[in-house]
């Protein structure tokens with residue numbers, strides 16, 4: 201068996217420590233630079249990453265984890281899955297990623313349970329290997345003095361993502377060829393990522409895994425094979441891989457269990473989390489490492505580090521006590537290296553991971569009874585050294601206040617109920633008097649350059665709060681006037697005060713910290729800066745009320761208040777792990793309930809609580825899904841149940857893959873549900889048609905700069921009217937308008953209002 205370096209990571213961030221790739225991509229797309237310039241930036245970023253990893257003492261360096269846009273798209277190119285219609289484009293790669301004037305891009309969706317988006321491969325009649333990128337990066341690293349382990353998405357996951365596992369035989373031909381080429385290149389190990397194997401897999405799919413790796417294992421001259429499965433436990437796929445000829449397995453030992461003995465295999469023990477930003481407890485990690493029985497045990501991360509920011513360097517705005525408990529990608533590499541040293545020497549680690557004092561949960565708080573069984577801290581199940589009553593590693597350094605306001609577990613999941621819908625609907629009708637086919641928007645209006653510049657100036661201290669607030673008020677007034685002129689029925693203030701729908705609330709709630717440069721790639725050049733939930737969440741004062749009240753003061757028409765829901769706030773944050781996720785979510789819900797009550801008291805009669813990330817946190821294994829949906833729905837209802845009967849609660853969801861969770865969406869019990877559907881058409885419509893409350897399937901695809909024609913919008917409205925009575929149907933765009941321009945928005949909304957009025961008149 202070939203040996204493996206003693207420490208490695210499964211992948212690394214690639215957007216650049218200062219988002220260099222983002223800027224390079226955007227200037228290439230704008231035509232200011234050439235493809236060669238872009239490639240040069242990519243090469244610099246790769247070189248800097250390898251150098252840095254080596255400098256930090258990491259022994260096993262990956263290659264191929266860089267991508268100009270997306271690793272699944274790269275795999276599609278590797279396998280020749282470039283649909284014919286893109287081949288003539290000036291730059292087929294980016295045509296697939298982003299579309300062109302005449303071509304829609306490939307469909308994009310979320311990568312397992314993360315907020316990273318990949319492009320869904322579309323397979324052509326045949327596969328054809330194009331190994332240029334994989335081999336190119338191996339050679340590039342070698343020229344810099346580094347031997348690397350190329351990382352490629354594995355055949356089973358690739359085909360499952362493409363929805364075409366039946367094409368396994370064909371695609372394996374390409375992988376065989378690739379292995380031969382890598383062997384000829386002198387590559388010792390190749391990593392094949394198979395995250396799809398940590399979800400439930402049918403016997404036929406497991407048989408495909410067996411067949412695939414038996415076949416790749418029997419390629420005569422090949423590198424050693426490392427199959428990497430992450431985001432959970434391999435479960436029933438583990439024995440299949442254990443019995444296969446693959447030489448190595450990379451296991452997620454943060455979320456998954458220590459495996460039974462794997463004689464003769466190299467096991468990459470993923471004990472440093474790639475999904476959280478907390479320091480690893482070295483004692484716990486070492487306990488896990490020492491419990492793994494295998495041919496060789498290598499210290500690794502649980503998954504690629506692409507899901508965490510680059511480095512804590514420069515984050516001096518964080519409270520020192522918090523900062524000392526954090527580890528971003530660079531710091532995590534340091535942990536991997538140190539753990540490998542401890543494992544090799546048999547030395548003992550320091551007993552306390554961070555300088556913060558140990559937490560003492562409030563007496564009777566649910567922490568002590570539920571945290572170790574929660575999906576939020578599965579780490580404890582993987583640790584053979586910590587008894588079940590020990591909290592997850594992070595609690596040792598957390599700041600749980602003894603005065604915690606968390607309710608007992610029994611009330612956390614009891615979904616509070618409002619009056620029956622019929623009662624609410626009558627009260628709302630009397631109070632609001634809205635017409636059938638009422639028109640509205642999803643919340644945000646275009647964010648102007650002036651606004652973004654002002655926000656930057658405010659952060660830099662060159663603009664006063666008062667001047668900034670005055671600008672926000674002008675933007676609100678503008679948005680209100682535009683909506684009145686266009687004739688919308690329910691107005692919004694336009695969200696000009698928000699940089700981001702989660703970050704804004706994080707900045708105004710206790711228990712959250714925000715970073716200066718903690719960017720994480722969301723897709724392509726898009727990054728988010730997830731806030732960090734490190735303590736008990738509370739709302740010290742109203743957050744959005746002044747803006748909503750101001751907007752309402754400008755108009756006779758109802759203005760809809762706009763909040764981000766509890767599940768979405770936790771989904772798009774890095775969450776403390778010493779409390780179960782459901783309890784943190786519940787705390788956020790309590791804080792939002794206060795905001796709902798205050799908006800209502802301020803005279804706001806319609807309040808929208810967005811939950812676009814409800815689907816994202818759905819556990820990968822079916823066994824855990826019902827439980828999640830129950831507490832997620834309960835949290836939403838906790839946030840909204842304070843609304844009086846006459847206050848109309850709206851919710852909003854994005855993404856066509858909401859189909860899987862429609863029963864839960866119905867369970868939110870919102871008076872009106874708006875949902876993205878302009879592109880997915882009848883499928884989503886059929887799914888939601890059974891809802892008995894208000895429904896607003898999107899009739900304007902806001903993702904594209906195109907202004908839809910009246911005929912297009914009319915067709916969507918007609919299709920909706922076939923399934924939903926006019927009295928309950930709302931006419932609205934798919935999502936918020938903040939990425940569009942005012943001229944686009946005004947044209948599209950004019951169409952929407954015209955179509956709605958015509959449809960109303962025709963009834």
Ligand code: GLN
Nearest residue numbers: 642643644810812936937
């Ligand atoms: N209210 C938000 C907006 O309009 C909703 C965004 C979202 O669903 N992602 O921008």
Ligand code: ZN
Nearest residue numbers: 853854935936
């Ligand atoms: Zn949306």
